Amino acid sequence: xxxxxxxxxxxxxxxxxxxxxxxxxxxxxxxxxxxxxxxxxxxxxxxxxxxxxxxxxxxxxxxxxxxxxxxxxxxxxxxxxxxxxxxxxxxxxxxxxxxxxxxxxxxxxxxxxxxxxxxxxxxxxxxxxxxxxxxxxxxxxxxxxxxxxxxxxxxxxxxxxxxxxxxxxxxxxxxxxxxxxxxxxxxxxxxxxxxxxxxxxxxxxxxxxxxxxxxxxxxxxxxxxxxxxxxxxxxxxxxxxxxxxxxxxxxxxxxxxxxxxxxxxxxxxxxxxxxxxxxxxxxxxxxxxxxxxxxxxxxxxxxxxxxxxxxxxxxxxxxxxxx
Numbered sequence: 501x502x503x504x505x506x507x508x509x510x511x512x513x514x515x516x517x518x519x520x521x522x523x524x525x526x527x528x529x530x531x532x533x534x535x536x537x538x539x540x541x542x543x544x545x546x547x548x549x550x551x552x553x554x555x556x557x558x559x560x561x562x563x564x565x566x567x568x569x570x571x572x573x574x575x576x577x578x579x580x581x582x583x584x585x586x587x588x589x590x591x592x593x594x595x596x597x598x599x600x601x602x603x604x605x606x607x608x609x610x611x612x613x614x615x616x617x618x619x620x621x622x623x624x625x626x627x628x629x630x631x632x633x634x635x636x637x638x639x640x641x642x643x644x645x646x647x648x649x650x651x652x653x654x655x656x657x658x659x660x661x662x663x664x665x666x667x668x669x670x671x672x673x674x675x676x677x678x679x680x681x682x683x684x685x686x687x688x689x690x691x692x693x694x695x696x697x698x699x700x701x702x703x704x705x706x707x708x709x710x711x712x713x714x715x716x717x718x719x720x721x722x723x724x725x726x727x728x729x730x731x732x733x734x735x736x737x738x739x740x741x742x743x744x745x746x747x748x749x750x751x752x753x754x755x756x757x758x759x760x761x762x763x764x765x766x767x768x769x770x771x772x773x774x775x776x777x778x779x780x781x782x783x784x785x786x787x788x789x790x791x792x793x794x795x796x797x798x799x800x801x802x803x804x805x806x807x808x809x810x811x812x813x814x815x816x817x818x819x820x821x822x823x
Contacts, residue, residue, distance in 0.1 A: 503581035503603070505535045509595065510586045511560060514730070514749030515773070516629075517544040518651040518756050520586050521551060523633040526644035527584075528553040537578070539595070546730040547753075550654040572598040585616070586633060605640060626771035650775055651756040657738040663696035663822060666724075666737060666754075668745035669713055670706040673797050675767035676747045678806050680709060684716025685811035686744065686818070691720040693815075694822060699724050699740070701733070701750055742821055744814070747773050755781060762818055766805040769793045782821065784814050 506527060510520040517540055527536055537556040538548055545559045560571060568591075575583075575598045585596045588607035593615035596604045608619035620636040627635065631649035638644065667687065671677040683700075690696040698721040702710035707723070714721040727733045734753055737743060743754040743761050747768040754761045760780040763770065770783040770793075786792055786805050799805075 502531055503534055505537070505578070505580045506531070506582045506584065507537045507539060507558075507575075507578070507580045507599065507601075508584050508586065509539045509592050511539065511541045511589075511592065512544055514544055514547065515752040516587075517547060518653075518752045519629040520633055521548070521553070521651050521756075522630045522649045523584075523586070523637060523644075524551070524553045525648055526634045526637060526646075529645055530642060537580075543730055547653065547734070547756075549731065552654070571595060575599040584620075584637075586620075603640065608639075626769050628774070628776055629772055630775070632772075651752060653734055653753070653756040655734065655738065655757070657758050658735075659739065659741070663690075663694055663741050664739065665690055665696045665698055665818070665822075666740040666743040666745075666750075666759075667698060667700045667713060668743060668748055668750035669700065670702065670709055671746040671748045673767070675794075675796055675799050675803065675806075676765075678746055678764045678766070678809065680712045681716060682806075682809065682811050682814075683713045683744075686814050687713065687717035687721050689811060689815040690818065691717065694819065696720075696741075696822070698722065699736070701737070703749075742818060744818060760821055762814070762821060764806070764809065764814065765793070766803070767794050767796050767799070769795070780821075782817055784809065784817055 510517050535555045537558050538554045539558045541560050545557050548557045575595050580599050580601045582603040583596045583599045583601040585592045585606040588610045590612050593612045597615035604616045605618040605620055606616040608621045618640055621639045634644050634646050667683050669683045687698045700710040700713045701724045710723045714723050737754050738757040740759050743759055745751040746764055751761050751763055763774050763783045765783050765785040774783045775781045786809055789805055792805055
């Protein structure tokens, strides 16, 4: 029997939320008449406003024991036939279990998988996250369309008259953070050799880093204006010719807005986070290092994967993309 009401859970992180939307599209194609809700924490919910495949964006707010009990009750009250928990934390597993849905699916690799009656099994080889979230639906006996795996955000992209290159130099993890001095060096190359202007993006607690990069570039580099919400950030990124970034949330926004991206990878695996096939989305990393893509949050060997990556090497790829 086809489900009448489906809940998809991915609470947070800009990239993770965006990369779950292709799976929602695949579910919508399979069940066009179903109600498909998406449970998410603020502020990531702002990215889902206007996404046509989602029936209702449910924003989980509040904290404390009483609030937790309220959400357990609400999951039950909403009457879902299916709940698909892509996040797989103990809390989202409990929300899934409390729903009472006839199909309660979650990651097979977590210790609290007892909360699920169907397990989502990942591919044996690394796979782009947007595609992987579609593929795991086959664990439910489905045959989803795997061809449409890129995130998409509604809205028209406004292209600049000249070359406007964005930098997103921040990352939560130091093993994913190319040094600010390298970004500055790349900015000077883009300005002096290609005549590009630079716009450096920042989020909460990151403005000093953006200012450091701009000082290192000098003329032609500007700190992006403060944005009140993620939709405004999407609009600014949508006006770029290219975004050069670490493995972070703004990169996934750029992909969803159709902006070409060049991602610098250290500990993270580009097979998981950069769309396959090259084209408008490419990456640079020191493939010659035996420890590249280690997935560690702390480096025992001096961060050579990032500190040893020269700006000229990144510039050569950026120049080819901007032709």
